[in-house]
Amino acid sequence: MSVSLNFSQFIPTIPFILQGIGVTLKIVASAALLGFAFGIVLALFKIGRIKLLTWLADLYTSIFRGTPLVLQLMIIYFGMPQMIGFEIEAFPAAVIAFGLNSAAYISEIIRAGILAVDSGQREAAMALGVPYPLMMRNIILPQAFKHILPALMNEFITLTKESAVVTVIGAMDIMRRAYIVGGDKYAFFEPLLIAGIIYYILVMILTMLGKVIEGRMRKSD
């Protein structure tokens, strides 16, 4: 058996693969934003007093955690046009699928974070006449986020890596481009390795970013 790795022939293709970073980041950032915002709403439903909303939020979470992400993505991209009567582009389909999926996970993280805030904080806010929405926004959630930042970063890292499944709907992300290059040259190992390195560096940057934010939030300790 002979090992024949030849990276030199792939050097010209690297800019093409690197262009995928923009696509990946756009999908991840939009999905993270959507997932985070919707995750907060779901978490508030879960801890709220309205039983119907709690039930709906729990049901939502159980469905999105209980089925494969790639299936959710394919239902939205390939399946939904049948229902709504028009095609969905790969980019919005990916953002919606990843956003809705991570909202389910993020809502659980945020719920745990809210419950971990000392109940005295709520009482102190109530005693000052602070209305519920303000109390959540200014007092409870900021403290909850400090506790859950590592878990939240974890979720964003997972999202970055899992975004590679958009390949199945043809979005031109890092993964897809590496795959195309591989097909072009009849050699997959090298371009996939390059893609792997790019993902790893992205995740490392994300990890560092998380540490910086965490450090900044610690200033009140």
Next chain:
Amino acid sequence: MIKVVDLHKSFGKLDVLKGITVKIEQGEVVAIIGPSGSGKSTFLRCLNLLEQPTRGQIWIGSQEITNRQTDMMKVREKIGMVFQHFHLFPHMTVLENVTYAPIKVKGMSKSDAETQGMELLGKVGLVSKANEYPSRLSGGQKQRVAIARALAMSPEIMLFDEPTSALDPEMVKEVLEVMKSLAYTGMTMAVVTHEMGFAREVADRVLFLDGGQLIEDAPPNEFFASPKSKRAQEFLEKVL
């Protein structure tokens, strides 16, 4: 003025308050004492509806707060509360703790709130800590900030729930001094406390609770010199 009529509170099957009727006049300082589990904290927490009474009425001034139509948030603005464990907002500086509610709840401008905040911090002797976070303060300092925070809403009534119980002994005095000077300004105060010295010296009346009932209601000199009930006698023997 606070008027409480036949106040009951149960947690499940446990009856914590069994019909308390009492009146606290404007400007009065009332010390609420009694053995642990007597319901004194629950009683205090009912006065701003942190606990929802099971039965009975509470009036703050001319407003019946136990009436469901009353906007509780508005009422709470008029009632300051100080907790045993301070409950300062840990992610805000001392000054931000004191200015948050006036700005967000009352709509005071930031600069007005800060001027008032610094004034209040002056009164509790903590101007130098204005920009520190609560984690850098001692227990006594935290409680003084908590008092300033409550006062920043210009309340008509102040409730204190065992304000010195979580403090190291050497810090009790600084908090009691602040409370004492507050009492002399004519603030209406209800204080759940184990500090018999404070009750004796500062309070106009002592309410002795036991088993969810108001057993005695008397001026401190009378109460401490000659408690009428056997339960109060036994309690005082243990604590004095």
